[in-house]
Amino acid sequence: MLNKSVFDFLLELRENNNREWFHANKKKYEAAKKNFQLFVELSIEQIKTFDPSVSGLNAKDCLFRIFRDVRFSEDKRPYKTNFGAFIAKNGRKSRYGGYYIHIEPEQCFLGGGCYMPASNILKAIRTEIFHHPEEFKEIVENSEFKKHFPELYGEKLKTAPRGFPKDFEHIELLNYKHYAVSKMIDDSIVNSELFAKEIDNVFKALHPINRFLNEIVQDL
Template identity: 55%
Template structure:
């Protein structure tokens, strides 16, 4: 994957259409590598989480083109490549597995990132009903070693509809139930990259199962 890192590094300092058009072949080759990697990962995930099914990698890999309509940043291209593997592909509202390749900022992870309001309420309801089960999943030694922290975007007060005196109210304040684990550039370009990704995703799979069960139960 070193070629992908090299392309993205150069794109970061040449984020314009003229340079991109001149290097379109390199982009297409990089995208093919990410698609192939995603296909391998899908196959491996199915061994421990068959619920995701046989996804088409093209439905999981994100476009490199930025939506600049409502952004003050008008640079046209993302400086990363990634894929979200879940039932329904990258547009899924359920929990899944995310791969992010960016020079100096690569990571793996997943869960439910910024779910829509109804899904978020379902997740909070399930955690409210089964707080110990969820805590045991995210606080196990192996999980905390791989994913030290949950994505920290929280409400300042208890979410509407839940009692403020609930002992685990802090768990219900999260707006996402997502986790990340950093990966170095040397890991991305190394021979053990796929194995590291799969190990991280396998560790995440019980949490994803809890989250997806909640969404299926309450929606």
């Protein structure tokens, strides 16, 4: 179970997003981070029971830094107001499809797949779907998948991607810029013993699309 200290810290940070407060409360941050890291370790153990590709990972491979890169942003707040982890082969910077946990009061979600894939990966995914549309449709139209993820995440191209025929019967499957999904999770679930079961259910439903994507990525 995720410790309440994680939420408490993030709520305080939201109201005091400055370096002076952060340094004065560094012990709170370290305690919250340690608890989230432990939770991610346990989540990895859950996931590898149905997706062995995450075996060998540890939470440190998967956790994102809380420090924001403000060099090119108008928003100069120095810290993120969430904890996040991407569980996938090779960790948080992986090009493989994986499983994402986002903890932020009132904005918690679970997700995964390939978010912002590199252009060569995106083209390879579209090409595989073009040649095997029924296989991909079977995944994204599965009732268990749709229960958690009614649609794929993000913007779509308005016309067929370059190199693909506009009259392709399933062109809507090729127009995505990401092959990723997300599901919002209520804070009451996140802060209860039900969260581990929710992770198990959601990520098991996500596994087939990750398997499809990763068979493509591993050949590049």
